[in-house]
Amino acid sequence: MRNNLFIILAGALFGAGLALSGMTDPTRVVGFLDLSGSWDPTLAFVMGGALLVFGGGYRLLRKKFNLPSDSGDGLTKRMVMGAALFGIGWGLGGFCPGPAIANLGALRTEALIFVPAMAVGMIFVQRLFRADS
Amino acid sequence: MGILEARVKGVTYFGFPCEESLRLLELLRENKDCRNLAAFDIVQQFMDTSTWLPGFLGGCLIGGGSLLALIVSRxxxxxxxxxxxxxxxxxxxxxxxxxxxxxxxxxxxxxxxxxxxxxxxxxxxxxxxxxxxxxxxxxxxxxxxxxxxxxxxxxxxxxxxxxxxxxxxxxxxxxxxxxxxxxxxxxxxx
Incomplete structure (x- = not known):
């Protein structure tokens, strides 16, 4: 029960951070990815803050909580292709999974279309590759 | 307070805006006849604390939420x-x-x-x-x-x-x- 409350809190911190930083505004994200014209550097500061707290906290608390190490599959062609595809979709809509889901609560039409489409894409990969990783 | 970016004859300058540069920016925005100011191609607000500070703090919350989720869910x-x-x-x-x-x-x-x-x-x-x-x-x-x-x-x-x-x-x-x-x-x- 206590763990359930903590995990809701963790999600709420994450969602509040996305909204506070402006990352739920797809134009701000596209503004970062658009190097021509008026470049919007906000996303870099968001990544910086997140890496500082997560990376620092991970190193400090790793032993105390016996935290798992990164369970990545290593550098594979599949991973690089997936990342490239993700980047294309990200640039098209200005949505990555977190901000798209965060916008569901506000019933934004684009998010209501994007998230089910994303689920279809995910199910397709998970069927195709039996990816449980 | 933010940082101004100005492109003058194709060269980009960055700097903290002073009163004069901000007044010039207003003039450029209002002035329909910019021929006498043709040296300036583009002047725009480049970076403002009102965007990077919430960005950084929001990022810290994202990192904190991720860390807490990692600890609880493993x-x-x-x-x-x-x-x-x-x-x-x-x-x-x-x-x-x-x-x-x-x-x-x-x-x-x-x-x-x-x-x-x-x-x-x-x-x-x-x-x-x-x-x-x-x-x-x-x-x-x-x-x-x-x-x-x-x-x-x-x-x-x-x-x-x-x-x-x-x-x-x-x-x-x-x-x-x-x-x-x-x-x-x-x-x-x-």
């Missing part, structure tokens, strides 16, 4: 993985995944309610609902194929020092930059 809490595995028929740990996503929607909703700035939502130029549907499909496909998204690779993986996540982040950033460049090119031509 899984790397990338959003695409949390959501994607929820869709697996064989998923045995639905509870924490659902609770994390519910918290995410609730936390963002609370900020939307509390702050007009946080609730800012602008559809990027030239993006129809069809574009969002295609983008969703590709993002879903790509993140599960690549094993992570901005949070899973970008924050958690890189934060844990995983080399593959550093490469993945560089790849999706590069693909994002290129996509926006090509999208702008194609929509400008159309």
């Amino acid at each position: 899984k790397v809490p990338g959003v695409s993985g949390v959501f994607g595995r929820l869709l697996l028929p064989t998923c045995i740990d639905r509870t924490w995944r659902l609770l994390f996503l519910a918290g995410l929607v609730g936390g963002a909703g609370l900020l939307f309610f509390l702050s007009d700035a946080a609730a800012t939502y602008r559809i990027p130029a030239g993006r129809s609902l069809f574009v969002f549907a295609i983008a969703g499909l590709i993002v879903g496909f790509g993140t599960r194929l690549g094993g992570g998204c901005t949070s899973g690779h970008g924050v958690c993986g890189m934060g844990m020092g995983a080399k593959d996540s550093i490469i993945a982040t560089m790849v999706f950033m590069a693909a994002g930059f290129l996509t926006v460049f090509l999208f702008n090119l194609l929509t400008a031509a159309a």
Whole structure:
């Protein structure tokens, strides 16, 4: 029960951070990815803050909580292709999974279309590759 | 206080705005006849503390939420993985995944309610609902194929020092930059 409350809190911190930083505004994200014209550097500061707290906290608390190490599959062609595809979709809509889901609560039409489409894409990969990783 | 970017005869200058430069900026914006100011091509507000400070603090919250989720769930809490595995028929740990996503929607909703700035939502130029549907499909496909998204690779993986996540982040950033460049090119031509 206590763990359930903590995990809701963790999600709420994450969602509040996305909204506070402006990352739920797809134009701000596209503004970062658009190097021509008026470049919007906000996303870099968001990544910086997140890496500082997560990376620092991970190193400090790793032993105390016996935290798992990164369970990545290593550098594979599949991973690089997936990342490239993700980047294309990200640039098209200005949505990555977190901000798209965060916008569901506000019933934004684009998010209501994007998230089910994303689920279809995910199910397709998970069927195709039996990816449980 | 922010930083001004000015392009004068093709050379870009950065600097803290003083009263005079701000007055000049206003003049440029108001003046319809800019021929006497032709030396200035573009003057724009480049960076403002009102955007980078909430960005940094929001990032800290994202990092803190991810760390707490890692400690409690003992899984790397990338959003695409949390959501994607929820869709697996064989998923045995639905509870924490659902609770994390519910918290995410609730936390963002609370900020939307509390702050007009946080609730800012602008559809990027030239993006129809069809574009969002295609983008969703590709993002879903790509993140599960690549094993992570901005949070899973970008924050958690890189934060844990995983080399593959550093490469993945560089790849999706590069693909994002290129996509926006090509999208702008194609929509400008159309």
